[in-house]
Amino acid sequence: MVDHNEVPHEVDVIIAGGNKGGTAGCVVAGRLAKADPSLEILVVEYGIDTKNDPKIVNPALFPALLAPDSKTARFHEAKPSENLAGRSPAVVTGACLGGGSSINFMMYTRGQSTDFDDWDTEGWNAKDLLPLFKKAS
C-alpha cells in the first residue's frame, strides 16, 4: 500500500509491476519478504486505480472492461499466423493497477493430468504438480 506521506528512502528491492495484485510481481515480493523479512521491497505499477469501479467488482459488467476504448485493458496484436488462416491473434493484458489480476474473470480450471504428463519432463508431471495446484487454488 502506498503511503504518500512517507519520506522517500532507499529500499533493497524494486519490483516493477505488482502492487494490489499484479500477479507475478506480488508472488516475487511475497517470496522475497518471507525469505528475508528485513528486506524493504518497493512494488511499483502502471495504470489507473480501479478501486470501487463497478466494472471491476460486478461480474455482469466484466465484458465492458474489454471494450475497444477500455482504459483498463491493453490490446496487443501479434503477427499474422498461417495457423489462424492469416489472422493476427490479439492478446489482452491489464492496463490498470493490479494488472490482469484486476480485470480478469476469476475463473480457475486445472489442466488434464495427461497434458502435463505429455511434457515428459522430470518434476513437471501431474503428480509432481498437484500439490502446487492445490496450494494455488
Ligand SMILES: Cc1cc2nc3c(=O)[nH]c(=O)nc-3n(C[C@H](O)[C@H](O)[C@H](O)COP(=O)(O)OP(=O)(O)OC[C@H]3O[C@@H](n4cnc5c(N)ncnc54)[C@H](O)[C@@H]3O)c2cc1C
Ligand atoms: C480480460 C482478462 C480476463 C482474464 N481472465 C482470467 C481468468 O478468468 N482466469 C485466469 O486464471 N486468468 C485470467 N486472465 C489472465 C490473468 O489475469 C493473467 O495471466 C495474470 O494476471 C498475469 O499476471 P502477470 O503478473 O504476469 O501480469 P499482470 O497481472 O498484468 O501484472 C503486470 C503488472 O505490471 C504493471 N505494469 C505494466 N506496465 C508497467 C510499467 N510501464 N511500469 C510499471 N508497472 C507496469 C501493471 O500495472 C501490473 O500490475 C485474464 C486476463 C485478462 C486480461
